[in-house]
Amino acid sequence: xxxxxxxxxxxxxxxxxxxxxxxxxxxxxxxxxxxxxxxxxxxxxxxxxxxxxxxxxxxxxxxxxxxxxxxxxxxxxxxxxxxxxxxxxxxxxxxxxxxxxxxxxxxxxxxxxxxxxxxxxxxxxxxxxxxxxxxxxxxxxxxxxxxxxxxxxxxxxxxxxxxxxxxxxxxxxxxxxxxxxxxxxxxxxxxxxxxxxxxxxxxxxxxxxxxxxxxxxxxxxxxxxxxxxxxxxxxxxxxxxxxxxxxxxxxxxxxxxxxxx
Numbered sequence: 001x002x003x004x005x006x007x008x009x010x011x012x013x014x015x016x017x018x019x020x021x022x023x024x025x026x027x028x029x030x031x032x033x034x035x036x037x038x039x040x041x042x043x044x045x046x047x048x049x050x051x052x053x054x055x056x057x058x059x060x061x062x063x064x065x066x067x068x069x070x071x072x073x074x075x076x077x078x079x080x081x082x083x084x085x086x087x088x089x090x091x092x093x094x095x096x097x098x099x100x101x102x103x104x105x106x107x108x109x110x111x112x113x114x115x116x117x118x119x120x121x122x123x124x125x126x127x128x129x130x131x132x133x134x135x136x137x138x139x140x141x142x143x144x145x146x147x148x149x150x151x152x153x154x155x156x157x158x159x160x161x162x163x164x165x166x167x168x169x170x171x172x173x174x175x176x177x178x179x180x181x182x183x184x185x186x187x188x189x190x191x192x193x194x195x196x197x198x199x200x201x202x203x204x205x206x207x208x209x210x211x212x213x214x215x216x217x218x219x220x221x222x223x224x225x226x227x228x229x230x231x232x233x234x235x236x237x238x239x240x241x242x243x244x245x246x247x248x249x250x251x252x253x254x255x256x257x258x259x260x261x
Contacts, residue, residue, distance in 0.1 A: 030253040031245055038221075039214050040107045044144065048077035049097045049151065056080060056095050058213040062206060064096040066190040071155055078151050094155065096190045099206045101148045103214070106207075106247055108141040109133045110254040113247055117203050120182035121149050133254070134261050149185060156189040211247060 045051050056063070065082065072092070073079050080095035105116050109132045119127060128142040160183075186203070 030256060031249050033253055033257045035218070036107055036250060036253055039218060040104060040140075042214050042217055043100055043104050043107075044140075049095070049147070050077045050080050052097065052100065054217070055097070055100045055210075058217070059209055062209060064099060064190050065093045066096060068092045068094050070157075073154070076154075078147060079155070094189075096156075096188065097148065097151065098186050098188050098190075099203070099210050101144055102186050102203070103207050103210045104144055105141055106250055108137050108254075110251050110258055112251065113204065113207075117186055117207075119145075119185045121152075121185050122182065123185070124149065132258075134258060137254075145185065152185065152187065156187060158183060158187065208247070215245065 043052065043055050045054065065084070068081070072081065072094070074081060078097075080097075082093050082095070083090045084093055102116055105111065105119075106113070109116075109127060111127060111132055115127070124142060124145045128138045128145065130138065132138070133141060188203070188206075
């Protein structure tokens with residue numbers, strides 16, 4: 001995680017208010033693989049995006065809802081719609097699963113953040129090969145990535161192929177000319193028509209909010225089960241500042257699990 005991303009992470013936590021003074025988890029310590037599996041199960045319930053009820057309501061603001069500007073198919077189990085009251089009447093909105101699929105991919109495959117967020121529609125088969133996850137993980141990731149690709153084609157279609165810019169990140173060493181023009185998979189319709197064909201630069205913050213929500217939900221579940229007793233100051237998943245499990249912790253844990261296989 002670079003300094004800019006660390007600052008973004010701190011801001012996400014600060015906006016959520018004060019926390020209790022208890023021992024907090026080491027933000028750099030790998031997470032148990034069983035816990036990562038539970039986090040995946042928190043997001044991906046059922047076989048369709050309409051089944052992701054928790055994710056649809058997990059964020060009060062910036063939840064991924066956008067006003068429908070094109071195709072609507074109420075019979076499609078991956079098309080999640082709602083009507084929201086506003087000044088002058090109602091607007092029909094659709095839920096975008098983009099940021100949640102990005103987080104789910106990070107929780108499934110041992111990939112770096114830019115490798116996921118700047119994935120092209122043609123990268124799915126390459127990234128879900130045996131090199132980045134177990135056979136089961138590859139199958140799960142491929143299933144949801146293909147569903148997202150179909151969702152984008154139907155509800156956020158674009159004919160604009162843009163120059164891939166992953167090479168700006170130090171983790172990717174290839175020169176810019178090595179990347180062809182491609183259609184991004186994680187393009188964000190909730191960003192507005194002018195930016196709906198590219199991944200948002202603010203995508204790291206958006207996905208980080210999702211990750212924080214998952215940690216909040218699972219910390220409370222662990223407390224309820226007696227596995228974390230905050231009254232005795234045992235380890236929490238969240239804390240002040242940037243003291244919570246980073247996105248890179250996920251990759252380290254997945255890489256260790258992959259090595260065991």
